[in-house]
Structure formats: C-alpha cells, structure tokens
Amino acid sequence: MAKDSRIEWTHHTFNPWWGCVRVSPACAHCYAETWAHRLGAKLWGRDAPRRFFNEEHWRHPIKWNKEAERAGERRRVFCASMSDVFEVRAELNSWREKLWPLIEQTPSLDWLLLTKRPQNIQRMTPWGANWPLNVWLGTTAENQKHAELRIPHLLESPARVHFISAEPLLGSLSIKKWKGIDWVIAGGESGHHARPTDPEWIRALRDECDERKIAFHFKQWGHWAPELPHGITPRQKLQLEGPGRSRILYGLGKSAAGRLLDGRTWDQFPA
Numbered sequence: 588m589a590k591d592s593r594i595e596w597t598h599h600t601f602n603p604w605w606g607c608v609r610v611s612p613a614c615a616h617c618y619a620e621t622w623a624h625r626l627g628a629k630l631w632g633r634d635a636p637r638r639f640f641n642e643e644h645w646r647h648p649i650k651w652n653k654e655a656e657r658a659g660e661r662r663r664v665f666c667a668s669m670s671d672v673f674e675v676r677a678e679l680n681s682w683r684e685k686l687w688p689l690i691e692q693t694p695s696l697d698w699l700l701l702t703k704r705p706q707n708i709q710r711m712t713p714w715g716a717n718w719p720l721n722v723w724l725g726t727t728a729e730n731q732k733h734a735e736l737r738i739p740h741l742l743e744s745p746a747r748v749h750f751i752s753a754e755p756l757l758g759s760l761s762i763k764k765w766k767g768i769d770w771v772i773a774g775g776e777s778g779h780h781a782r783p784t785d786p787e788w789i790r791a792l793r794d795e796c797d798e799r800k801i802a803f804h805f806k807q808w809g810h811w812a813p814e815l816p817h818g819i820t821p822r823q824k825l826q827l828e829g830p831g832r833s834r835i836l837y838g839l840g841k842s843a844a845g846r847l848l849d850g851r852t853w854d855q856f857p858a
C-alpha cells in the first residue's frame with residue numbers, strides 16, 4: 588500500500604511507543620492523548636505508563652522500505668504521531684536505540700522526526716555531525732515564543748531537511764531570522780474546544796516562505812474558517828480584532844472548513 592496514513596503530508600506513520608507529557612500550549616488539546624483515551628489507554632503524564640510494541644510492529648518500516656524500493660520511489664514516514672521521540676524518560680532510551688538503526692536500514696524512506704523537545708536531539712541521537720540523508724527533522728512552533736525557544740536547537744543538528752510545524756498556529760510567527768528552514772507546515776486547530784487561528788498569521792507566514800523559497804504546506808483551517816462556504820450554516824461566529832481591521836471567523840468543523848487559503852491549496856514539499 589503506497590499510503591496508509593490519514594495525514595496528508597506523509598505516506599506512513601510509525602510510533603516507537605505511545606504516551607507523552609504535555610509541554611506547551613500546542614499540547615492543550617493533544618489529539619494523540621484524546622485518541623488514546625478513547626481507546627481506553629491512560630498514557631499521558633509523568634506517572635502514566637507508556638505503551639510499547641512487539642517485533643511485528645517494528646518490522647513495518649522494513650516492509651514499507653521494500654515496497655518503496657520496488658516502486659522506485661521515496662516514501663515519507665511520520666515518526667511519531669502518538670508520542671514525542673525526544674521525551675526524557677529512562678525507559679525510552681532502549682526503544683530510541685532500536686529506532687536509530689531502523690532509520691539507517693530503510694534508506695528509501697524519509698523519516699520525519701517531529702518534536703517539541705529539540706533541546707534533547709543532539710544528546711539522544713547517535714549521529715553527531717553525520718546524519719543519515721533520510722531524516723527530516725522538525726519542531727513545532729505554535730507562536731513566536733516557542734519558535735525562539737525551539738528553532739535554534741533544531742538547526743544545531745545537520746539533518747538534510749529542517750521543518751517547522753506551525754500547527755495549531757496560536758499566535759503570529761515570523762521565521763525570517765533563521766537560515767536553513769526548508770519546509771513549513773501550518774494549520775489551525777480542530778475539535779470542540781479549538782482555539783482560533785487568525786488567517787493573517789497564516790498569510791504572513793506563507794508570504795515569508797514565498798519570499799525565501801521555503802516550501803509551504805497549509806494543512807487545514809481546523810474548526811474556525813475565515814469564509815463561509817455556500818449553503819453551510821455556521822455553528823458559531825467569532826470576531827477577531829487585528830491590526831487594521833476586524834475579521835469574522837466561522838465555526839464550521841474541520842471538514843466544512845477545508846484547506847483552501849486564498850482560493851487554492853498549498854501542498855509544497857521541500858525539493
């Protein structure tokens with residue numbers, strides 16, 4: 588199967604374990620925690636256990652790698668959607684040690700390691716100044732404050748691709764001051780308690796990417812959208828006050844809100 592993840596920008600997802608601890612405002616409505624909870628698993632917090640997987644689970648990437656090789660393609664693997672690979676917790680060390688050789692053994696897969704703890708990357712990975720070419724390293728920047736804290740750590744590691752996940756975008760964000768960012772994924776928050784994203788924050792980020800030739804991917808509006816599709820009655824309305832003018836956001840739910848920004852989709856990937 589060429590694609591088995593519902594996340595638009597990846598073919599596969601691989602989780603070395605499930606469970607995590609919240610670290611910043613972007614975690615407030617962590618969908619992984621909600622999803623695990625729905626399945627009856629209490630895996631979030633320092634005192635909660637983590638869930639680990641058997642050898643069959645760990646063989647999936649080997650299979651995906653063979654499929655990609657046979658197809659003569661590169662395929663992306665998002666690692667991890669249900670945890671953070673760089674969480675500090677002693678029992679995770681042996682599982683991390685199992686992940687690094689797996690990445691090296693699957694050169695037809697591009698591994699997207701996305702973390703909110705980039706300060707731990709250098710000491711937890713074995714590669715120092717020589718990273719395998721199939722790692723794309725990313726960090727979340729939900730606002731300027733967390734960009735300032737995390738992006739410098741991200742850029743310390745010489746991965747082939749560095750990316751920023753500005754999702755959910757909770758404040759204005761400028762990435763102009765950093766060199767070496769290859770890709771930005773942006774989006775709003777979904778779910779009942781979704782916080783609004785000002786469309787002007789998304790536009791400003793897109794324009795910065797455009798000026799600097801950084802690939803830009805707009806994933807979704809999430810719950811709140813700036814335009815009301817024909818024939819849809821909004822569940823809520825919200826007035827945002829911003830520089831120059833106020834704007835209305837409509838609470839539509841994720842699928843009605845869609846992913847058009849200024850009339851088109853933005854699905855760029857790094858070269």
Ligand code: SF4
Nearest residue numbers: 607608609614617670
């Ligand atoms: S770091 Fe990721 S997985 Fe962990 S709590 Fe935050 S959003 Fe959830």
